[in-house]
Every structure is written in C-alpha cells, then in structure tokens.
Amino acid sequence: MLEMDVAARFGDFKLEAKLSCATTGIVALFGRSGAGKTSLVNMLAGLARPERGRIAVNGEVLFDSERGVDLPPEARRLGYVFQEGRLFPHMTVRKNLNYGYKRAGRAPRIDFGRVVALLGLESYLDRRPGGLSGGEKQRVALGRALLANPRLLLLDEPLAGLDQARKEEVLPFIELLRDSLGIPMVYVSHSMTEIVRLADTLVLMSNGRVEAAGALEDLTSRLDLRPLTGRYEAGAVIRAAVVRHDDAFELSHLRFAGGILRVPRVEAPVGAEIRLRIRARDVALAREEPRASSILNIVPCRVEAMSAEAGPQVDLRLDAGGAALWARITRHSVTKLELAPGTPVFALIKAVAIDRTSLGRDAGSGRFLATGQ
Amino acid sequence: MSELLPISPLEAEALRLSLRVAVWSVTLSLPLGLFTAWILARTRFPGHGLLNGVVHLPLVLPPVVVGYMLLVLLGRQGPLGRALFEWFGVTLPFTWHGAALAAGVMAFPLMVRAMRLSLEAVDRRLEAAARTLGAGPAAVFLTVTLPLMAPGILAGVILAFARALGEFGATITFAANIPGETRTLPLALYSMIQTPGGEGPAMRLAVISVLISLGALAVSEALARRLRARLLA
Numbered sequence: 258m259l260e261m262d263v264a265a266r267f268g269d270f271k272l273e274a275k276l277s278c279a280t281t282g283i284v285a286l287f288g289r290s291g292a293g294k295t296s297l298v299n300m301l302a303g304l305a306r307p308e309r310g311r312i313a314v315n316g317e318v319l320f321d322s323e324r325g326v327d328l329p330p331e332a333r334r335l336g337y338v339f340q341e342g343r344l345f346p347h348m349t350v351r352k353n354l355n356y357g358y359k360r361a362g363r364a365p366r367i368d369f370g371r372v373v374a375l376l377g378l379e380s381y382l383d384r385r386p387g388g389l390s391g392g393e394k395q396r397v398a399l400g401r402a403l404l405a406n407p408r409l410l411l412l413d414e415p416l417a418g419l420d421q422a423r424k425e426e427v428l429p430f431i432e433l434l435r436d437s438l439g440i441p442m443v444y445v446s447h448s449m450t451e452i453v454r455l456a457d458t459l460v461l462m463s464n465g466r467v468e469a470a471g472a473l474e475d476l477t478s479r480l481d482l483r484p485l486t487g488r489y490e491a492g493a494v495i496r497a498a499v500v501r502h503d504d505a506f507e508l509s510h511l512r513f514a515g516g517i518l519r520v521p522r523v524e525a526p527v528g529a530e531i532r533l534r535i536r537a538r539d540v541a542l543a544r545e546e547p548r549a550s551s552i553l554n555i556v557p558c559r560v561e562a563m564s565a566e567a568g569p570q571v572d573l574r575l576d577a578g579g580a581a582l583w584a585r586i587t588r589h590s591v592t593k594l595e596l597a598p599g600t601p602v603f604a605l606i607k608a609v610a611i612d613r614t615s616l617g618r619d620a621g622s623g624r625f626l627a628t629g630q
Numbered sequence: 631m632s633e634l635l636p637i638s639p640l641e642a643e644a645l646r647l648s649l650r651v652a653v654w655s656v657t658l659s660l661p662l663g664l665f666t667a668w669i670l671a672r673t674r675f676p677g678h679g680l681l682n683g684v685v686h687l688p689l690v691l692p693p694v695v696v697g698y699m700l701l702v703l704l705g706r707q708g709p710l711g712r713a714l715f716e717w718f719g720v721t722l723p724f725t726w727h728g729a730a731l732a733a734g735v736m737a738f739p740l741m742v743r744a745m746r747l748s749l750e751a752v753d754r755r756l757e758a759a760a761r762t763l764g765a766g767p768a769a770v771f772l773t774v775t776l777p778l779m780a781p782g783i784l785a786g787v788i789l790a791f792a793r794a795l796g797e798f799g800a801t802i803t804f805a806a807n808i809p810g811e812t813r814t815l816p817l818a819l820y821s822m823i824q825t826p827g828g829e830g831p832a833m834r835l836a837v838i839s840v841l842i843s844l845g846a847l848a849v850s851e852a853l854a855r856r857l858r859a860r861l862l863a
Binding site: 302303304329330331333334335336337339341343345346347356357360361362385401402405 | 753755756758759760761762763764765766769773774777778860
C-alpha cells in the first residue's frame with residue numbers, strides 16, 4: 258500500500274498530491290511534463306522534502322510532518338531508476354551493481370547472479386559505464402536498484418532518453434522483472450503506450466495534483482479524464498483470455514466480455530489472461546451488421562456516451578457486454594447514422610490494428626511475491 | 631657542466647629542508663583545504679563571503695605582509711603565539727615548523743581553489759543516487775564525491791607543493807633565514823647571490839629547483855592521465 262498526502266512548493270510550482278493505491282504490480286504515474294510526477298517520486302524517495310504531509314509505504318511511515326518523521330533516502334529502502342541512469346562513472350558495472358547490494362543488510366531476496374543473468378549483464382561486468390549504450394546503461398541501473406533489495410522500485414521515465422530501438426532493448430526486461438521477481442514498481446511516464454504495456458494501476462497527474470487513480474482499464478474508459486489521457490492516445494483497455502491459436506492464419510482468438518476477438522497471434526498460452534488496448538481511431542461503427550467485409554471483428558454494442566468537444570471528430574464510448582470500447586468517427590457520420598446514447602451499433606475492429614505493443618499482461622495473474630508487501 | 635656537481639653539504643641540506651617543509655605544509659593543509667573547499671562549495675551562511683575572502687587573502691597580499699601578520703599573531707608576544715608556548719611549549723617563528731606554516735598559508739588558496747572547482751563539478755545527482763542505494767552521507771562522500779573530485783585534489787596538491795617549495799617572502803619574514811633550520815632552496819639561492827663567489831652554488835640551486843618542479847609536474851600529469859582513463863574507460 259502506497260499512501261501519499263503531500264504539499265510542496267518549488268519556485269512558482271505548487272504541488273498538492275493525495276494518493277492511495279495498492280503496491281502490487283506496476284503503478285503508473287502519468288501526466289504531461291511539468292505535471293509534478295518527478296517531484297512526487299523524489300519526495301517518495303526522500304530526495305525532495307514536502308512542506309507538509311505524510312508518506313507511508315506498506316504501513317511504514319517514511320515522512321510525517323506532524324510527527325516529525327523524515328527518514329533519509331538511505332533508510333527508505335526504495336530503489337530508484339533515474340531517467341539518465343546515473344551510473345557511477347568511476348566504477349565498473351560490477352561495482353555499480355554491488356554498491357547497493359553490499360549495503361542491503363539482511364539477506365536479500367534477490368541474488369546477484371540471478372539479476373545479472375535476468376538483465377543479461379554478464380559480458381559488461383568489468384566495463385565502465387562510459388562505454389555502454391543508453392539501453393545497456395538503463396539495464397545496469399535497473400539491476401543496481403534491484404540489488405539494493407528495495408520494497409518498491411521507482412522508475413522515473415527510464416526509457417525517455419532512448420530511441421525506439423533502445424526502448425525495445427529495455428522494456429522486455431522491465432516486464433521480466435515485474436513477472437519473475439514480483440517487485441512492485443512505480444513507473445513514471447508520459448507515454449500511454451508504455452503504460453498500457455506495463456502498468457496495472459494508473460495515477461493521473463496534472464498541474465501538481467493527482468486527478469484520478471485506479472485500475473488502468475477503468476481510468477482509460479472514462480470520458481471526463483480524456484483531456485488528461487490525451488486525445489491521440491484515446492482508446493480502451495480491455496481484459497481478455499486466450500481461447501485458441503489459429504495456426505493456419507496465425508491468429509489468436511481472445512474472449513472478452515463483448516465476445517470473441519481475432520487478433521494477430523499473441524505469445525501467450527491458451528487460457529492466459531492478457532490485456533489489450535484498442536485505440537479509438539481503429540474502431541469504426543455500423544448500424545447494421547456488415548456482410549462480406551474484411552473486418553474480422555464485429556462486436557455488437559450500445560452507444561453509452563459521446564464526447565461533446567467541438568471539431569470534426571467525435572469520440573463515442575461503447576458498452577460491449579460490460580466492457581468499454583472507444584470509437585472515434587467524424588461528426589458527419591454521427592449525424593448520418595443518427596447515433597445517440599442508447600443506440601445499438603456494431604463496432605468494427607481491424608485485427609491488424611491490435612499489435613504487440615498494445616498487449617499487456619493481466620493484472621490479476623497473481624504472480625507477485627507477497628513477501629514484505 | 632662540472633661546476634654543477636657535486637652538490638655541497640650546505641646545498642643538500644637546503645634541498646632536504648625544502649622538501650620537508652613543502653611535504654609537511656601540504657600534508658597538514660590537505661584535510662583543512664578539503665574541508666574549506668567543501669564549506670565554500672556546498673554551504674551558504676552569513677559570513678560565507680568573508681571566509682572566502684580570508685582564504686584568498688594570501689593570494690593577493692604581498693607575501694611579506696602575510697609573514698608579518700603571522701609574526702604578530704604567532705610570535706612569542708602575539709596572542710596566539712604566547713598561548714601556544716605557554717600551554718604546549720611550541721615556538722613557531724624562526725623554526726622550520728614556522729617555515730612550513732608560512733609555506734602552507736601561502737599555498738592554501740591555490741589548494742582550496744582547485745578542490746572547490748572540482749567539488750562543484752561533481753554531479754550531485756550521482757550523490758542522490760548513492761543515497762537511494764543505502765549509503766549515508768559520509769559513505770557517499772568517501773565512495774562517490776571524493777573519487778570524482780580526485781583529479782582536482784591532485785591538482786590542488788601539486789599546485790600547493792610547488793607554491794610551498796618556492797615560498798620566499800612570508801618565510802623569510804616569519805621564520806628568517808637560518809641555515810639548517812629555515813634556509814630553504816629559495817632562501818639559500820638568495821643568500822648565494824648575495825655572497826661573493828656564490829654564482830656556482832646559485833646556479834646549482836636554480837637547476838635543482840627547476841628539476842624538482844618539472845618532476846612534480848610530470849608525476850601529476852601521469853597521475854591525472856591515469857585518473858582520467860579510469861573515469862572514461
């Protein structure tokens with residue numbers, strides 16, 4: 258459990274954030290740059306001091322201005338992976354990794370060799386950070402923070418400084434750590450794509466305030482949060498189970514509340530629960546069920562709400578048997594199809610629009626270690 | 631060339647004394663210099679500017695004035711000098727300890743400047759990262775800050791050593807020019823120039839001074855290169 262209720266002022270910027278969420282899996286902290294994400298994480302880590310408030314992790318109070326509690330960073334046992342890596346330039350990779358490991362005190366639940374193997378760092382151990390690529394540096398930074406045996410790992414835009422290829426070099430490792438070590442993480446990002454892929458819980462920040470916090474699926478389907486989650490990124494996140502793989506066409510059949518979805522083959526076993534994101538602009542609408550269409554996925558649903566923003570586009574929230582879907586169509590089509598809340602429609606989802614990067618692991622898979630949480 | 635060798639016992643004594651004075655002055659002012667550099671670089675308090683000025687004073691004052699101030703302060707009749715003598719039996723003026731002190735005071739601003747600059751160049755975000763990894767402030771200083779400012783410390787030490795070796799004005803004022811006690815290389819050289827027929831020894835002392843300075847410079851260059859290689863490799 259992560260509880261924060263803090264107020265701080267940095268120059269002209271005022272931060273007043275209140276937050277309470279479970280620390281299982283990955284908690285994503287999302288917001289535009291300048292929203293106060295990094296400040297909030299720094300206060301959590303003890304690198305910045307709130308003017309007043311209270312911070313507690315799993316019941317242990319790290320900061321409480323009323324009771325005069327302010328644990329120094331080294332006593333908080335929170336791992337921190339910085340945007341710029343911050344590896345020690347005068348130490349080898351091995352010494353960097355050992356820095357927190359040898360200070361971790363009691364028997365760490367993480368083994369040095371295992372972390373090195375998980376992150377694929379064997380061949381760099383005796384090199385210095387100066388000669389590593391950006392992606393390699395971030396993997397070392399991840400390992401270094403992990404080996405300090407933290408109860409919570411804080412990642413502040415760890416991929417922001419990397420190009421797409423380098424991101425793909427690091428992202429799978431973060432997924433691996435989440436799934437195999439069960440370290441709860443707070444992941445700061447302004448990329449919805451990364452968050453959907455990684456996070457279970459979403460915290461939306463804007464102008465130094467926490468605007469909403471909750472399950473990723475719930476927050477991404479809320480119309481009122483659209484200005485925060487971003488128009489381009491608009492879309493729904495749904496949970497689905499793998500029903501079967503169609504080897505002939507290299508498709509996978511997924512069952513979700515609204516029926517069956519056929520998508521390009523996913524690397525998950527039959528029965529696995531996964532999460533996928535369907536962008537609003539990849540969903541078209543029809544009043545009648547189309548025949549002889551190339552669209553694989555035709556989901557009957559009902560219009561639930563419509564965005565009232567001006568402009569040529571309208572976003573509609575659809576109810577597909579209890580799951581929320583989003584469709585972005587032109588205002589012209591809304592008029593032509595006479596769409597209004599309550600109208601039954603068919604959502605047409607192109608299978609190819611659902612790609613690898615829009616898939617995430619399901620939150621409820623329970624593969625986290627419960628120790629110390 | 632033959633008149634450069636051999637070195638007379640008097641000159642050898644001046645050389646030994648100079649090295650002793652310089653080594654002691656640098657060794658003793660190293661921790662104090664580091665501390666002062668840290669105060670100046672990392673803290674802000676009323677009087678910060680005054681401290682900065684006092685530390686830099688020997689750099690801008692005529693050395694004779696510094697020597698005279700030391701004499702006034704630490705002489706037998708001076709407020710500090712009397713206490714030192716009465717409580718510890720220590721006399722500084724006209725002793726090689728005094729020469730080391732004068733050299734140390736004159737070299738101090740150079741040492742502090744180099745260290746302060748290197749400390750200010752240390753990325754404080756690395757120190758913050760070390761804290762999140764479980765290291766307390768003292769451990770962070772020893773394992774992150776100090777190694778990262780090592781090139782600056784080295785530069786400060788070499789500068790101070792060279793300055794101490796060449797110290798003349800404050801030394802002759804505070805510790806006088808006593809053969810075997812406070813007659814360091816520059817003072818011996820000065821004395822030889824004043825003595826009829828001292829051209830040969832004077833030349834030898836000058837050559838020795840040049841050799842020591844070049845040697846110190848070479849050692850510092852080699853060390854600096856190794857430190858840089860460690861940081862960049």
